[in-house]
Amino acid sequence: MKKEVLLTIKGRHKERGSDWEGLEVITTGTLYEKNNSLYLIYDEVMGEDEADVSHSRIKIQQDPLTVTMTKSGAVVSVMSFSENSREKSSYETPFGSFTLEIDTRELLFENREDYLRLQIRYQLEMNYEYFSESDISIEAKPCM
Secondary structure: EEEEEEEEEEEEEEOOOOOOOOEEEEEEEEEEOOOOOOEEEEEEEOOOOOOOEEEEEEEEOOOOOEEEEEEEEOOOEEEEEEEEOEEEEEEEEEEEEEEHHHHHEEEEEEEHHHHHHHEEEEEEEOOEEEEEEEEEEEEEEOOO
C-alpha cells in the first residue's frame, strides 16, 4: 500500500580540518513496500533553477539491513550502505563525475506504523582520497 509521507532529511559532513556543515530538506514523498523492502520516493530541487530536479529513491532491505539511495536527473548516483562494509559508487553532476567509496560505520533503522527513521554514519572517499565523515538522518511521517 502506498502512502504519502512528510520527509525530513538531514545530512552533514566534516572534511579533515574543518567544522561540520549541514543541510536539511523537508519535502513530501511516497512510502511503499514491495518484495519485503520499503521504498521512499521523492524529488529534490538541486539548485536555484526549478528544472534542476533530482528524482530520489531510497530502498531499505530489512534482513540484512541494507540501504540503497538512487538519484537520477540533475544528479545521478547510486549509493549503498550496509553496516561495516565498503561500497564503490559513482556520482555524476553537471560539473563532472566522481568515484566514491563509502565506508558505512553505523546503520540504524526504526519502523513504526506512524513513523520511520533511518540513520546512516559513514566515511566518504572521493576519487580514491579521504573526503569526509558524513551522516544522514531521514524521518518519514504520514501526511495529515
